[in-house]
Amino acid sequence: MPIFRFAIAQVNPIVGDFVGNLELIKTACNQASSSGADLVVFGEMVISGYPIEDLAKNESFLQDSAESLANLAAWLEANHPNLDVLVGLPLADKNEQSWSVATNSAVLIRAGRVAGKYDKHHLPNYSVFDEYRIFNSGSDYFSFEVKGHRIGVVICEDIWQEGGPVGHTKAEGIELLCVLNGSPFEISKADTRVQLVSNIAKKYNCAVAYSNLVGGQDDLVFDGDSFVVSANGSLVARGKQFESDLLLFDFDSANHISAITSQSVEPADELWQIWHALRLGLADYVAKNSFKSVILGLSGGIDSALCAALAVDALGKERVFGVAMPSEYSSQHSLDDAADLARRLDIDYRIEPIADLVEPFDKQLGLSGLAAENIQARVRGSLLMALSNSEGHLVLTTGNKTEISVGYSTIYGDSVGGFAPIKDVPKTLVWELAKWRNRIARELSEIEPIPENSISKPPSAELRPGQVDQDTLPDYELLDALLELYVGQRKSVSEIVALGFERELVSKISRLVDSAEWKRRQSAIGTKITAIAFGRDRRLPITNRYR
Amino acid sequence: MPIFRFAIAQVNPIVGDFVGNLELIKTACNQASSSGADLVVFGEMVISGYPIEDLAKNESFLQDSAESLANLAAWLEANHPNLDVLVGLPLADKNEQSWSVATNSAVLIRAGRVAGKYDKHHLPNYSVFDEYRIFNSGSDYFSFEVKGHRIGVVICEDIWQEGGPVGHTKAEGIELLCVLNGSPFEISKADTRVQLVSNIAKKYNCAVAYSNLVGGQDDLVFDGDSFVVSANGSLVARGKQFESDLLLFDFDSANHISAITSQSVEPADELWQIWHALRLGLADYVAKNSFKSVILGLSGGIDSALCAALAVDALGKERVFGVAMPSEYSSQHSLDDAADLARRLDIDYRIEPIADLVEPFDKQLGLSGLAAENIQARVRGSLLMALSNSEGHLVLTTGNKTEISVGYSTIYGDSVGGFAPIKDVPKTLVWELAKWRNRIARELSEIEPIPENSISKPPSAELRPGQVDQDTLPDYELLDALLELYVGQRKSVSEIVALGFERELVSKISRLVDSAEWKRRQSAIGTKITAIAFGRDRRLPITNRYR
The missing domain is CATH 3.60.110.10 (Carbon-nitrogen hydrolase)
Structure with missing residues (x-):
């Protein structure tokens, strides 16, 4: 024939x-x-x-x-x-x-x-x-x-x-x-x-x-x-x-x-695939919704650094706007790392300190403890949205899958934004991707986009003096392993304990995951890359005593 | 037998x-x-x-x-x-x-x-x-x-x-x-x-x-x-x-x-049924999620007045906390109506002016226009969340179905809150319910919970001088009729025009509804009372050019 x-x-x-x-x-x-x-x-x-x-x-x-x-x-x-x-x-x-x-x-x-x-x-x-x-x-x-x-x-x-x-x-x-x-x-x-x-x-x-x-x-x-x-x-x-x-x-x-x-x-390298999935997800969300540019807060930490590098790859450096929003609890290294990132990416960068915006809330309402921590994040959210309203950028929110899983974020605060590029990326994979992206840059004799310090320092929300994530959460390697079992494989607490994990820890994590459901429903859309992401795959009642 | x-x-x-x-x-x-x-x-x-x-x-x-x-x-x-x-x-x-x-x-x-x-x-x-x-x-x-x-x-x-x-x-x-x-x-x-x-x-x-x-x-x-x-x-x-x-x-x-x-x-009266559905929805959300009390902003307008009256019926007056948050654009009648409502309901009431909280944002960022309007709503949202964090109340957001349909609200502003009691209640029904609830009170020789002035005055967001909703939106009777056709009956623009409505208006409303999808996904859960509510029934892609 x-x-x-x-x-x-x-x-x-x-x-x-x-x-x-x-x-x-x-x-x-x-x-x-x-x-x-x-x-x-x-x-x-x-x-x-x-x-x-x-x-x-x-x-x-x-x-x-x-x-x-x-x-x-x-x-x-x-x-x-x-x-x-x-x-x-x-x-x-x-x-x-x-x-x-x-x-x-x-x-x-x-x-x-x-x-x-x-x-x-x-x-x-x-x-x-x-x-x-x-x-x-x-x-x-x-x-x-x-x-x-x-x-x-x-x-x-x-x-x-x-x-x-x-x-x-x-x-x-x-x-x-x-x-x-x-x-x-x-x-x-x-x-x-x-x-x-x-x-x-x-x-x-x-x-x-x-x-x-x-x-x-x-x-x-x-x-x-x-x-x-x-x-x-x-x-x-x-x-x-x-x-x-x-x-x-x-x-x-x-x-x-x-x-x-x-x-x-030959299939491409796995990290290459993940990076390009995240990049295309972001690029098309921006393009298909007719945004011209994106804006994001740069804390000096790894999540915002990775998102900024992704955004530059997806949209070009002219369309990415970075804002550092230091508070009284921000360390100098945070501000230095944010500035270093912006220099490496060659993006628009400005510093908007939040002290004068937060202080009136603290004074008028007499805030302390968690309320005083959250108001800082919420002032930052409002600040980014105000710049979005004034200048027309889409706000990116930089939370990763691990912190979204356990609700380690401030609703209407750092979760503010129209798109969440790394919403489905566990924290351990955030670090892997950052190292991978820098390695690619080295191989191409380009400037490494992500400051080494943002990769190596212990993560912190910097909402109170000396705070680090591990004050509240277990080590991220352990946490991501537990989340993969509990969320990714739908295993019960007892089943996970039977695998050799500590019951108290597993119970705590399961409670955090289940009670963060409401926050997740209120968070921005973001690119899905794993079998079970929140929102479309794992749909739970909010009123739910199955903890 | x-x-x-x-x-x-x-x-x-x-x-x-x-x-x-x-x-x-x-x-x-x-x-x-x-x-x-x-x-x-x-x-x-x-x-x-x-x-x-x-x-x-x-x-x-x-x-x-x-x-x-x-x-x-x-x-x-x-x-x-x-x-x-x-x-x-x-x-x-x-x-x-x-x-x-x-x-x-x-x-x-x-x-x-x-x-x-x-x-x-x-x-x-x-x-x-x-x-x-x-x-x-x-x-x-x-x-x-x-x-x-x-x-x-x-x-x-x-x-x-x-x-x-x-x-x-x-x-x-x-x-x-x-x-x-x-x-x-x-x-x-x-x-x-x-x-x-x-x-x-x-x-x-x-x-x-x-x-x-x-x-x-x-x-x-x-x-x-x-x-x-x-x-x-x-x-x-x-x-x-x-x-x-x-x-x-x-x-x-x-x-x-x-x-x-x-x-x-005999089936009960329809407005009685709706009121009790909303009341039970709110009461059980609070109880089943173990909240002790609720807090909400009282603007003097009809939506917050209805929500406050519902909350008192659902939870008792001791568990409802009202906050007036006047700005420089708030009229005296708004503050009077809010105070009148709180008196009628006999609930905890406080006034937290927002001028000193908004002004630093305006000054630092040089805000004007929409950005200056939205920052007021966002400051109010942050203020309510700070009181929630400090005192443990669930924040109620008071948006109605009509404004949620067309996106007539500020994301992270007046949409802030854990539960939206009247999320599925069109504006015209909000007025009907308010009048019905007052009539019941009269019949029982009780104090009418909702100030007559909140029912009769033209609705306004009061985010700029002299603003009323009808600057931006068509008359609510007309708007609700269009929404019932477009959302409730899934009719197309052409089909609605064929029923005798103006094409330009129908097209505008359909564009508003479709482009408000993202805002709706980020809004609080709330009681469903109609055939098609947003979120669970009408699930549309956000990236979607079908306008």
């Missing part, structure tokens, strides 16, 4: 931006067509963006999705009548038996017409996914021919379920299975995907084209990293991670596929 | 409080038994509290639930060996094909043993419900006999689905169908429930005992209002609304049931 050429178009849509998304799709079609492709495969829901949450219940949203599809079909007929295009989108699907009014679908456009469609069978409703809430599931199969080769279509979760539509592949004689994905980044997930797909390819003796979205969408980051596996399970090529890409392949048979664009098959 | 006596036990559990919930259950069993009952029917998940959200994924939580059941069975054997008890609880249910590890179940305890169980068939996954996320659905039926009468068991959503297990009632010869519910209050829902159950009774020729939970749980209020309908569809009796209750009935046949405890069959 003749060889055919296909493309995987890895693009970065915005939820609800039907016009902009159509432009991305057309540009990729132009590029694929001029490279001689017969077929181009996009990601899940590329027409509407993904995930659309309860927008799937708006009939007008579904109408706009259908119109966008019709526009694309007409444009393809006029411009690329011989290019087959597979796109994902939500389609209206009224059904008396269901609360949902839509399907999560893939459509084949051929010669200006919708030549077939597939509705996702398996609707994930765990972790960040709520698809059973908003979609009706499909039960039909769909395949088509290109130059005599039979091509199958499924969507994302369908390949993660045993006995799903993938099991039907053999019966239909599928040679190439196209999988449209909206698969968010998670530490170590890239390898899991390739392994899973490779097993499917071998089991059903068909090649698999895994096409993923790319880009940040609120707290999710789609990492791209699309790839093709041949029927013997070997990886033919993979696309860029954290960037848009167009991959081209010549398909001879399920075991003979050649990559036209040559890409590495 | 002999007559048997059954009780509906309408109790108020707390999620995760297995020990406390068991005490509630035992107390109700003692009472039912001493009243000669043969059977007592509790609400959905009474053993664990409801809804349990992702706690259903914790194996230790499920173990505790099973242990609690075993404890109850042993206690019943020792104390009431002849009392049959139907309780709801989550049970472990591992299943390779599923992400969930539990069922939402009802269990019959008879003579100290688990004599049978029923797993909920229909798992609601819309609006506030996410049960498909956390439970496996059942497919078996369960019925049992008491003194020769056949009793069926289903759970909540099961009766709302055509063709569900209710359709099986006739085949099993069920005379009395017991429905265990965790059904939250919603305006006008009480009548809907009775109508639905009445239709089921007639259709399947069986009596129905509808047993509901009561109490506030985060933003949900279970209103109780349990009832019994005979097979001819007539309401035999209903329980108290918004209070714990024990209802007793003698069952002769499906058409001959007599209420031992005599209760009204």
